[in-house]
Amino acid sequence: MFHDIHIHREYVNADGGSPFKGGSPSAFKEQFKQSNMPVSEQYKAPFYPGNSYHITFRSIDGLILFHDLENHDFFLQRFTYFLQPVLSCLAYCLLKNHAHFIVHINDRKNILDSLGFIVEEKKTMAMKKFINDPENEGLIDELVERQINNFMISYVNALNKALSRKGSLFQSPFRRVQIEGDAHLQQAIIYTNANAQKHGIVRDFKEHRYTSYHDVVADVSSVVDIAAIGRFFRGKEHFIKEHEIHVQRYYKGED
Template sequence: MYIQPFIEGQYFHIYNRGVNGEDIFKEQRNYYYFIQQYIAYCGDVFETFAYALLKNHFHLLVYVKENVQEPKHNKQGMIQLNASKQLSHFFNSYAQSINKAHNRTGPLFESPFERKLVDDESYITSLIYYCHYNAQLHGFVKDFKDWEFSSYHSILKNDNSFLASQKVLDWFGGSAVFKKTHEGRYGKEEMKKFVIE
């Protein structure tokens, strides 16, 4: 099976789900911990444009930063960070925490994690919408705006703590256009072309 390598300076859709469809978020605090660990392990290699965390799976739209180096030295000099390795460390850290807290063993995520190069500008716009609409698409809520664990509200608040919110708003042409674009952009049938989990 071909696995798309990460390319610096490119956008990627990263997604994965629990083994055999198992929930990867067992309780509310797990969502916050997932984001905390993601920032710790991946904040230096990715710029994050959108995300959705949904009980048994997640979606991330990221931009792979260029010429990333970890700000510490070893005997060989500066350490070059690797996006795939950082994600693997992140997934392992999160899975170990869930296993310990819930007395389970074995892998939590399907392996390998999925990633797709996004090299079309209109697809980036659609993918941001798709990430936010996902909770409604899967029936977790009637209105995606009621789902707490996506980047929709953080982007509207222009929260740049780990999201590239300002860049997303600029991409859409401002917060008003961002909101309008999210109002019924696609019907459920049209959204099926983006469903990949």
């Protein structure tokens, strides 16, 4: 499986400010479905240290998640801010009404080390519970899910304020599928990077700006663990080649 992928990073507190530009709330539908949507158990996999997952964030009724470039950047910044202490990101793709992430949950020691950088008054109840009982795997699942939910709430609050709207934006619960083995992991990474082509948004997935493919090719990212991707694909050239070979398999039909 995917071993030794975590690169230790110092957790830096960030303010909750929003770079969103204003917009018209009339762009949204007046009536919303409830954010709680029925989700099969296969899409609610528990989070365990050392395992990888495919996470999908979908909007309610196809509402637009990103209205401009700054929205995309803020979404990724918030994702990193909340999730960096507990996981490493291996791939992402942001589309208008949903986003895909491939992540790897950090081991207990790395999570504890990362939480140690957070000042006491910023620690959540889930963080404190895990720190007091790090061998309890159920607390890791609770911690990761709480951090993801806090990330989603942070983004929704910022968007609501910028667009003078109220209410939910994401379907709940978010979907997560545990990845089983290296073949599944490679498929998930390529599928995610090629998702814009799969949906017919672009003819070539490399034309889509908000995919981690560009981070890896450019060898720079504040979101993706590029070193881990390089080890897994045995170098950048092989990473590019595998995408070119397999991309046609992953963009047909609906996801």
